[in-house]
Amino acid sequence: MSERESMPYDVVIVGGGPAGLAAAIRLKQLAAENSAELSVCVLEKGSEIGAHILSGAVVDPRALDELLPDWRDDCPLARTPVTENHHWVLTAGRKYEFPHIVMPPFMNNKGTYTGSLGNLCRWLAEKAEGLGVEIFPGFAAAEILFHDDGSVKGVATGDMGVARDGTHKPDYQPGLELHAKYTFFAEGARGHLTKQLKQLFALDADSQPQVYGIGLKELWDIDPAKHKPGRVIHTQGWPLDDAWGGGFLYHQENGQVALGFVVALNYKNPHLSPFHEFQRWKTHPAIRAILEGGRRVSYGARAINEGGWQSVPKLVFPGGALVGCSAGFVNVPRIKGSHTAMKSGMLAAEAAFAAIAADRAGDELTTYPDALNASWIATELKKVRNVEPAVAKLGGTIGTLVAGADMWMRQLGIGLPFTLGHKPDHTKLWRADQCQPIAYPKPDGVISFDRLSSVFLSNTNHEEDQPCHLTLKDPDIPISYNLPLYDEPAQRYCPAGVYEVVGQEEGNPRFQINAQNCVHCKTCDIKDPTQNINWVVPEGGGGPNYPNM
Template structure:
């Protein structure tokens, strides 16, 4: 018997992101008497939320049709949409007529996704949803028949050696008729469920990009509210990806860079590619003289339609980026995540009203595959794998052809496949190290000063949440074959090889720096690194990201 206390709800939702909060609101809209609880591992709602973000309000219009009258943070409509192809010194704007119409940003808004989630949380609480920030879901609970019973939060006050500290508090069990997993990209419980139930057996592997973002205060004379710029091309060579720069409210710009994690060269550093990108004359001209105020990083689902796993299992469902509904060419996933949460909520409310508990919400999967989510993702399903297959230039041309064909009503009969991001990395003897320029402290910066701006904090004396399946692999495999790529793909300086000067190399894990981006869990060549949830409330604390 567990000595943990328990609470019982109709629905427990793991994660207070757009999907989880939309599900909670929809449940209460359908039946105000339903008991709904949302767990959030961040210190507050929005603390771990990071996105560009340009929001398509399509799902929000369905969820809260009067949102414009509810003091929402969506106040800056996109007024100017630009797409640049960069060379080392120049830009070449792509004309709008060359882009499929659904790629434009008409009717969208640029906003802090964290602030949108904070606002959604307020709407949910007004309806009676209970939200518990600072409590990380650490364990799945099971009924005797193998269905999901709920989740347990992690213990608080456990020392690094596993001993209980004086302030130790055992975790809480939250039981539910249905549990929704809305953890975001590469959620650790969602990953466990996908593996345990074989949910990805009939889908392509999920693939990812690493998005690194900064928020800058810039010269008001350079600020154009609602201007949205996307770039591709330079500086990437052996990888695919691109940059973004969004003029948001209060003379701020959100800018960032996404590097596809399928790259082969072990010497690529997504963080350093971002710093190089900012030095492009056209980007530098916008931010020069400004002040960097925040930094963060997060992995992004890029697998699209063919990587959607089976969404349901007895007692629960995957929603939002735990399943992966990002429209990569549009660089948008908030509206699809929200809609998935709404559809899951409708299926669960119907099941509970019919007296069913902990069965499989088949209706949710059916509704999602009949929805505009899948229609939208089918249209762009070949765009991302085309870039990986053909390279940036040919892949872009093919993707445009494919999407234009869909636009005029021609559905091409093939669907490209994905390859796992951790596979196929080149050995270090096949390539030369990349000589990245040193930061200037004005436009480009080092990782540790960047992590400082993310407000990342973990209780130092707690179990390390970045674990190794085999402690010998980092030196015997990763260092020997690939020159320890974890030192470069991590955007927070978590992984260091120390002791090489005395011929005693070992991997040092600076877990306190971790911004919860999940890149290590995705990109490690042997999948030896396992990300598990730290003590609740730890990690970044993004104020306006």
């Protein structure tokens, strides 16, 4: 094997999402303010910045206002301020408007904006590069590097040109090592390197387990007569029964609506398919009325942190820090996390710059979690910390009432005298014979669709002749254990049709992995009941290529 080349930086950032880019910009701002030299690079596994970014999105601009006060002058997000805010409770055939007057004031979307988070990241990347940040899209961080004392030294990108059988193809290129005084991990929810760091440094020893939802999204061009720029709709209730989640529909620029559905991954019934629940939700008369006469133009899916404040792990370790959704700062009831992710990156940047400037590089960045605990991130997340676990334990109706009462009390300076905990999502599945099978309607190809045609719209592509990035710790478990107990739920929880059980009718079942379809949502890594599936990065640039998600 050829020896890997290395490049030194002051700070290496893994992930070109809101948190990573905000951190990069803040580092360069501080360097300019102090007439200092500081080298910063961002690694992004997608083919370009924004290619793997998927969110609703309604964005609270609080962090943007702090980072780049003039952002409204040219940022695409500024084009569509939120003008209407609706919350619908759905039954099978009707909708009921939930009055906002009963919600705490911080649940209001006043002053927010709706648009493509991917395009916001593309704009942030331009600002970062203008400040001198080096951004490397198409390079996946595949390995953590360590100093002899066990501290993080940096990361290495994956080798390129490796065949499925592990041999080197003619275009083989070894990965590149990036060494840094500090390495920030901004991989998003369920980052594969973050998962390793949590284990190596016991970062989650004193926190609750992180729990997740799966968010599925489509973009539609709709009838101009139905389009109301800035109109925001959230729904709860139908079609979910004993599972928890809800839908969203945001009227964005250019006559488009972004719509989607989130299902908490603590659901019990292994027969449930989040993708098919999403397709069924679109057939509700209130949703169908908006979509009829329109055209679907894009699709994608991504896991979402839902653990809240009590699931935030230790943020620092020798040589680095977790920022953004790698740590989990999503405000679940507000369905917002971009602003908190960006702020966490900014606070980590300030701590790292101070350490480097004081020649203390290598010291653990304890000032970062101290600053975060004193910030508006902590204030905001503490207010809503019982929402997700209350609903998970008590169900949609009673849980919502308890969560709402707790949020109101915390708004008034009091609240429940305890913090509810979580159990990992993969422990929540019941056996298949304990649950009712779900008969999903056949897609009509107009409002509802199948998974393969949906994946096509995500522009997903992987080099086929490469090692499978969906690895099994034990290849026998899917058929010997998951199939008889859970009817192999990977067939249904995956929103891209990656996993299949073939040959069952012939009495010779075989577990098939269609890795080419993978949209990098991480649901399999989260929900597999024995944690047998381990998601690792494919060759750089592989995966979805979202244009405006």
